[in-house]
Amino acid sequence: MTLKSYLWGMRIAAILTFAVWVLILEQIDPDSSGIVGKIFFFASTFLFLASWFILFFTWLRKKFFGEENVLSHLGISFRQGALISLLAVGLLFLQSARILTWWDSMLTVAGVLLAELYFLTRK
Structure with missing residues (x-):
């Protein structure tokens, strides 16, 4: 797969996930729909944020790094x-x-950073 086709696929996925996200925001009330909503x-x-962050990274x-090195780093961006x-x-x-506090936020960020460090250092 070429970089150009990958990027076009991701752009289309990003637009579709944005449309689904807006549709869910407009049509589904999370309080009345329960756990499914x-x-x-x-x-x-x-999915919306992942597609946009993948495109951004x-x-x-x-x-x-240039276009020739991007293909080898697509997995990292993903x-x-x-x-x-x-x-x-x-x-x-x-x-x-209603359980978010500042230290919960810091622990969550630390957990994500530790996961990324694990993936970066494993061979």
Whole structure:
């Protein structure tokens, strides 16, 4: 797969996930729909944020490392986009459960950083 086709696929996925996210925000009331509505909201938020962060990290690598090195780092961009999205959705979930405090936020960020450090240092 070429970088151009990968980026176009990710752009289309980002637009589709944004449309699904907006549709869920407009059509589903999380209070009246119960757990299913919340699952749809958090899943669509994760997919929306992940696609945009993956595109952003790929763009950063393309800008700083050049197009020829980006293909070898696509997995890293994908993982980092997914981890940052997981962090955001985790914080949103904690806030929706009304248990988010500053130290919970710091522990969640530390957990994501430790996961990324694990992936970077393993061979």
